[in-house]
Amino acid sequence: MRILIYGMGGMGGIFHRFFENRGYFVKGYDLNPDRSEVSYGEIDGFDVIFLCVPMDEIENALEDIARKNRSALIVDISTLKNLAIPHLERLGFDYLSIHPMFGPDSEIGLSNIIVVHESGREEERVILEEFRRAGAIISHISVEEHDRKMAEIQGTAHFLLFLFALTLRGRFGKAYHYGSPIFLVMHKLASRIINQDWRLYYHIQKNAEELRKEILENARVLDEIMKDERSFKGLVDELREEFDDYRDSTIVLDAYKTTVNAEGIDMLRGYIRAIDSLVLRLIEKRVEAGRKVAMEKLKLNEPVEISHVEDVKLRELVTKTELNPVMVSEIFERLMKLTKEEEYRILGVRKKVAVLGPPGSFSEETALKLVGSRLPLIYQSKVEDIFLAVESGKADYGIVPIENSLQGTVLQTLDALLRHDVEVFAEYESEIRHNLVAKKRLPLRDIEVVYSHPQAIAQCSEFINNYLPHAEIRYTRTTSEAIEMLDDRSAAIASELAAKLYRLQVIKRDIQSLTSNRTRFYIIRRSGGSVNGDESLTCLFFGVDDRPGALYRVLEVFYKNGINLRKLESRPAGTRLGDYIFFAEAEEKLGENIVEEIKKRTTFCKVAGFFRKVDRLDVFTG
Numbered sequence: 001m002r003i004l005i006y007g008m009g010g011m012g013g014i015f016h017r018f019f020e021n022r023g024y025f026v027k028g029y030d031l032n033p034d035r036s037e038v039s040y041g042e043i044d045g046f047d048v049i050f051l052c053v054p055m056d057e058i059e060n061a062l063e064d065i066a067r068k069n070r071s072a073l074i075v076d077i078s079t080l081k082n083l084a085i086p087h088l089e090r091l092g093f094d095y096l097s098i099h100p101m102f103g104p105d106s107e108i109g110l111s112n113i114i115v116v117h118e119s120g121r122e123e124e125r126v127i128l129e130e131f132r133r134a135g136a137i138i139s140h141i142s143v144e145e146h147d148r149k150m151a152e153i154q155g156t157a158h159f160l161l162f163l164f165a166l167t168l169r170g171r172f173g174k175a176y177h178y179g180s181p182i183f184l185v186m187h188k189l190a191s192r193i194i195n196q197d198w199r200l201y202y203h204i205q206k207n208a209e210e211l212r213k214e215i216l217e218n219a220r221v222l223d224e225i226m227k228d229e230r231s232f233k234g235l236v237d238e239l240r241e242e243f244d245d246y247r248d249s250t251i252v253l254d255a256y257k258t259t260v261n262a263e264g265i266d267m268l269r270g271y272i273r274a275i276d277s278l279v280l281r282l283i284e285k286r287v288e289a290g291r292k293v294a295m296e297k298l299k300l301n302e303p304v305e306i307s308h309v310e311d312v313k314l315r316e317l318v319t320k321t322e323l324n325p326v327m328v329s330e331i332f333e334r335l336m337k338l339t340k341e342e343e344y345r346i347l348g349v350r351k352k353v354a355v356l357g358p359p360g361s362f363s364e365e366t367a368l369k370l371v372g373s374r375l376p377l378i379y380q381s382k383v384e385d386i387f388l389a390v391e392s393g394k395a396d397y398g399i400v401p402i403e404n405s406l407q408g409t410v411l412q413t414l415d416a417l418l419r420h421d422v423e424v425f426a427e428y429e430s431e432i433r434h435n436l437v438a439k440k441r442l443p444l445r446d447i448e449v450v451y452s453h454p455q456a457i458a459q460c461s462e463f464i465n466n467y468l469p470h471a472e473i474r475y476t477r478t479t480s481e482a483i484e485m486l487d488d489r490s491a492a493i494a495s496e497l498a499a500k501l502y503r504l505q506v507i508k509r510d511i512q513s514l515t516s517n518r519t520r521f522y523i524i525r526r527s528g529g530s531v532n533g534d535e536s537l538t539c540l541f542f543g544v545d546d547r548p549g550a551l552y553r554v555l556e557v558f559y560k561n562g563i564n565l566r567k568l569e570s571r572p573a574g575t576r577l578g579d580y581i582f583f584a585e586a587e588e589k590l591g592e593n594i595v596e597e598i599k600k601r602t603t604f605c606k607v608a609g610f611f612r613k614v615d616r617l618d619v620f621t622g
């Protein structure tokens, strides 16, 4: 979906950043060439055009667009619908008409967006879904009802603020040091609207003439009521029934302090203290919201950690500030960590699990199957680092691949298992399923490039040869890298989880060749964990003298006790050329006597774990 922002002023800027940060192709066009990224001649190549020009310019702008591009979906964001909709209808555009109830310097999250007209096009669904996911509150009303409601809502607020300004004019000058918080907030709001485009307020008030009469009448009534104690109390009692939500109004008032012009060291220190205490209260609010999010996630079976939500958030935040982007990202990463810790706590998750990253990898997919979706994963880029994380206590468990049906034993895992003070306590087997994914639904013939890791490409070669012989293959180091490269004409091979995480379309599921592609994982923990009792397997390392029959004498122990070995590998001991250490997996939990017997017949023996096969791992207890 190619999006054009037509009019790159305040509102245009917001929508440009919003969609760009979410990975859409977005360009801006403006009469002012300094703000334009494309020329007027290029506006025909877009599927969606956000109309973000001032209201007086809407008609001209629509005429200009109609000359170049009649097929795009127009997104009308105007404040008053009677200035835009007649022209959209006359020119025959498909259009989505919304009223974003926020200004250029606001955040979309928690803002109201009123939808007054939809054309039924797919792009509309995508746009509204993005707003919804960003936390906007979307409501639907008719065009007529919209203009009536705006007269009530905006008309009343603006009129009263202008009245406030008119009444106070000339009384205080700029000396507001004795202002109360409520007064100061109202003063600020009045100054805000007085300093914006007056035409907007003029148009809104045009629809609000009846309402203003009502306000003036109410003012007279109120004046009378306030003269009498009992009638005033009666009014307050009545109003309290409707105006009862004043939670956190102090935060609103205290936020005002951050906007004063502080001068001198003492006042500046006071100013910073006020900001700090506000920040602290806001952090508490953030964490409180995290607790509620966690309960929602429990219902939806969603993971606590959603990396693409975090990535988009960080990208958006750094584009909103001139501050050092690295530090800003760090601060918000810490805040998210605090929130996530609280989410885990509320869900009763006590364990942390180290897996091979990055998010969206097949290892992560396995981890999610094993431990469910709401666990703290620690992503490591190497098998060795998973062992280190577990050994050092940074992670409680590690999930490491030990064997793949196509590639055989994972030697890094074997070597690390020998060196580190960890033990295997469970194993898990999973089938790797590859999917062809893309940014949008694409017929196979339109896919020009396929990105993926060489192993994934190899495992899907049959599918690629049969269905994508025309496509160019480009190798990437990781699945995430393949996904980052995607444009409208390419596809990637990735796990179902990655498709979900990065909100991609799955073009074709299970494209791996018929040969089963299974991977067995060990689940490791620090040595000395409690034995469960239902262990049925043992893995161990041993070394033998360099003489005939030495290995035979060890194997004899298994033979004599009727114990099957399902795996036997030799690895260089790392001492001198020709010295080997053996690794074995026995299909039984070896008793102490057997281990003793093996020790007698070997130069070295380390039991790396008594373990069992599992389908789930409980991370909610212990």
Ligand SMILES: NC(=O)c1ccc[n+]([C@@H]2O[C@H](COP(=O)([O-])OP(=O)(O)OC[C@H]3O[C@@H](n4cnc5c(N)ncnc54)[C@H](O)[C@@H]3O)[C@@H](O)[C@H]2O)c1
Pocket: 006, 007, 008, 009, 010, 011, 012, 029, 030, 031, 032, 035, 051, 052, 053, 054, 055, 057, 060, 061, 077, 078, 079, 080, 099, 100, 101, 102, 103, 104
């Ligand atoms: N500002 C708000 O709080 C707010 C809130 C909701 C909706 N809106 C609506 O958003 C729209 C834009 O408001 P804004 O505050 O972003 O305005 P703005 O003045 O900040 O930006 C308008 C931009 O449009 C450009 N422009 C003007 N005429 C043009 C034309 N014919 N072709 C191309 N570009 C043109 C201007 O150069 C400017 O960059 C209006 O319809 C307004 O009703 C504004």
Ligand SMILES: O=C(O)C(=O)C[C@]1(C(=O)O)C=C[C@@H](O)C=C1
Pocket: 290, 293, 294, 304, 305, 306, 307, 309, 310, 313, 335, 336, 337, 339, 340, 343
């Ligand atoms: O948005 C969510 O799902 C949250 O739980 C909030 C939050 C955050 O702290 O910003 C925390 C965890 C997720 O990884 C993404 C974001």
